[in-house]
Amino acid sequence: MIKSVQHESKRKLLDAAQNVFRTKGYAATTVDDICEAAGVTKGSFFHHFKSKEGLTLDAAAHWSTWTEALFAAAPFHQAADPRERVLGYVDFRAAILDRAVPDFTCLLGTLVQETYATHPAIRAACNKGMSSHIANLTCDIEAAKQRYAPDAPWSAESIGYFIQAVLQGSFIFAKAKDGSEVARENLSHLRRYLEGLFPHPRKSNRKEKP
C-alpha cells in the first residue's frame, strides 16, 4: 500500500493522458492539461517522464495493458465455441457504445492518425499495441476458421485487421456525428459478414466437429 501511494501520481498521469488525448488529440493537449486532469503538478510530470512524447509512449503501453485486461475479463471470452467468442467480441464492442465518445474510442488510433509522420516512436508504439490486440483476436478467429471454414481463401489475421478497421472507422463517424448510431449499424454489418464467413454446418450451433 505504501508502495502504491508512491507511484500514484504516475498512474494518475497515465490515466489522465488516456482521456485527454482521446478528447483533444495529441498536439492540442498540453502538458498542463494532463497535469490538471491528473491533479498533479508539472514538476511531478517531468519527474516521472522525460518529455511529453515519453509520457505518450508509456501511455500507449499502459493502454494495451488496460484494454487487454478489459477484454480478458469480458463474458464473451468464456464461450466454448470460437465463433461465439469472435461474434461476442463484436457484440461487446457494440455494447460499450452507449458511453460518451471519448470513453469508447481508441487511444492508439487517435494518436497514430496525428503523429504517424511526425513522431516515429509514437507511430511504432501504436502499431505495436494495435497489432498485439489483433494477434489476440486472431487466435479465436483462427480457431473458428479451423472449425467452420477451413478451406476459406482469407487469413484469420486479415479478419482481425478488418474488424479493427471497421471499429476505427466507426469511431470517426461517432466523432463526426457526436453519436454512436452509425457505429452501431456498422458493427451490425460487420457481424453479418462474419456470420457469413463462418457458416454453421447444418442447423445446430452446438454440434461438435467429428
Add this chain to the structure above:
Amino acid sequence: MIKSVQHESKRKLLDAAQNVFRTKGYAATTVDDICEAAGVTKGSFFHHFKSKEGLTLDAAAHWSTWTEALFAAAPFHQAADPRERVLGYVDFRAAILDRAVPDFTCLLGTLVQETYATHPAIRAACNKGMSSHIANLTCDIEAAKQRYAPDAPWSAESIGYFIQAVLQGSFIFAKAKDGSEVARENLSHLRRYLEGLFPHPRKSNRKEKP
C-alpha cells in the same frame, strides 16, 4: 485569366492545407507551414482567411468539390449496372492506394478525429462533407439494392456509411504500418461482403431486370 491569377494564392493555400493537414494533422500544422507549402506569405494568408479555423472550413468545402470531381470523372462511374458502380467505387479506392499515405487518406476524417471536441464548426463541416459524399454513393447502392436485393433488411445508406468506415479505418492502419497492404486486404473483405449483399439472380451480370 486575370481573375484566376488573382485568386491563385487562395487556391494554392487551400491545396497546401489539404496536404499539410493530411500529413501533420490540424493542431501540429502551423499557419507558417501552410504558407511555406503554398509558396505565399503570411500576409497573403490572413488577407484571404480570417483565421486558421476559417481556412480549415474553406479547405473542407474545397476538399468536397475536389473529391466529387475526382469520383465523377472516374471510369467506374460510367458502368450501366449500379452493382458494378458500387463495386467499381471500392476497386477505385483500392487502386489509388499505391500512392503515398497522405495522398490517399481523407482530409475530413483526419480533421474530425482531432477537432470534434474542441472545434464544433470544423466537426460540422467534416460531417457535412462526409455525409454528402455518402449520399452520392447511396444513390448507386439504392439502385443496386432495388435490382439485386429489394427485400434486404439493411438500408442503402447504412452500406454507404459502412464502406466509408472501412476506408477510414484502413487509412489508420496505413498510417500505423506506413503501408497500404492491410488497407488493400480490408477492401477485399469489403468487396466480398458487398458481393454477397447483391447476389446475381443467376449467372449473367448483363441481364436486365424486366
Add this chain to the structure above:
DNA sequence: GACAGCATACCAACTAGTCGGTTTAATAAC
C-alpha cells in the same frame, strides 16, 4: 487615388521543458 493583393515586421499569448528547493519515506546507526 482607390483598392485588391501581397509582403514584412512585429506582438501578446502560450507551451515544453528547466531548475532550485521542499517534503516524504525508507533505512541504518546509535
Add this chain to the structure above:
DNA sequence: GTTATTAAACCGACTAGTTGGTATGCTGTC
C-alpha cells in the same frame, strides 16, 4: 525509540522558443 542519512517524489516559478494573429507598408491596376 530516536536521530541521521539518503534518495525519491514533488512543487511551482521561470525561460527560451513558438504560434496565431495584427499593423503597416508596398505595388500594380482600374
